[in-house]
Amino acid sequence: MTKTIAWGITGAGHFLNRSFSVFKELRSEIGDIRINTFLSSAAEEVIRMYGLENDLSLISGGDYLEEIFLESQQGKSWPKTGRFLLDKYDALVITPATSNTVSKIAHGTADSLVSNAVAQAVKGGVPVFVVPVDIAGVVVSELPFGIAREICQKCEDCPPRENCPNNAITDQIELLECEGCGICKDLCNYNAIKGGPVELKVRDIDTRNVEIIKELEGITVLEEPEDITSAIRDL
Ligand SMILES: Cc1cc2nc3c(=O)[nH]c(=O)nc-3n(C[C@H](O)[C@H](O)[C@H](O)COP(=O)(O)O)c2cc1C
Incomplete structure (x- = not known):
């Protein structure tokens, strides 16, 4: 049976290339899959900076439930996220998840395309998987x-x-x-x-927010993008 996955991308450079590789592989490994992408405004910019725009259109083909939704074109009431209440998706995966979006999810804020998608997915009983970029300690990011x-x-x-x-x-x-x-x-x-690579120290507040979202109903935190493959296979 066709799996329909909603992919939320936020504006992080860290884990960005790896998230794209995982979704490209999912397309070839699980042939029967649709990927509908939701991009934060920051993700729109960062994806361009890292030269990944073409790859995105190879992953999300553009047809119904394979569209690329840009936050910059979605108004402020996020009508497209209503789809999460209509039994259209098997899962919502947020990767990479910036510390900004993790903070919004942790505190129930739903005023951006991706944080609103999470809120609607939980309300609609759609499992949510989040890959935060800033979990703890030091992370190495690509500039x-x-x-x-x-x-x-x-x-x-x-x-x-x-x-x-x-x-x-x-x-x-x-x-x-x-x-x-x-x-x-x-x-x-x-x-x-x-x-290239640069080392960043993760703030305490970001670590705490990740701990908060681990306890939230309907949300599973994954440690790295590669964990998505088995999570999707097991759905
Ligand atoms: C090149 C570049 C890379 C970035 N990488 C990260 C990152 O790895 N993690 C992060 O939390 N924010 C990162 N940011 C900052 C976010 O894009 C910014 O906080 C943005 O407001 C997040 O919005 P969003 O959560 O709606 O996507 C980066 C910004 C730029 C310009």
Whole structure:
């Protein structure tokens, strides 16, 4: 029988690529699956920065129950989340879940597309799986492209700037314009364009919020995106 999964994506760089890999694999492993995506406004921006827009349309095809819903186009009363009350979905998976969205879920706030989807899913008896990015300790996150100031030679003719398809390079990379294609990284003669791992300390408040949502009805917290595969298989 066809499984219909709602996928909520929030604006986290951490776990983003891994979440996409898991959903791509789910599509090929469980052939009979529909994936309907709900993107927070921040996710819309971050997905572009990491160059994942095309991958998203390969995962959510666009037909009914395979649409990509953008928070920026959904008004403020979130009519699309009413679907969770109508027996349309087998599960809602939020990955990656920012500390912002985890905090909203923990405190019952439902004023964004993804936090509202969680509220409606619980009310409609749809199981919810959440993969928080900030659980405890230190996390290693992947940064989008940026200019390493100490390496940049401020060349008058700057091949990355001149060849950026989005004109996203000034004296820095304007991330809201950047689509994460990486052309600039290869064109810089001094290897001054970087993107990559950075260590972040998880705040106590974020750890506490994760503990709160572990106790909430209808919600299961998963430690990493790869745990989604067996959770979906077991539905
Ligand atoms: C490149 C980039 C990466 C980010 N990564 C994270 C992250 O890993 N975790 C996080 O909690 N917030 C991260 N943020 C910040 C969130 O996008 C921001 O808090 C946003 O308001 C979250 O909104 P949302 O929960 O509705 O998606 C990142 C922002 C940018 C620009």
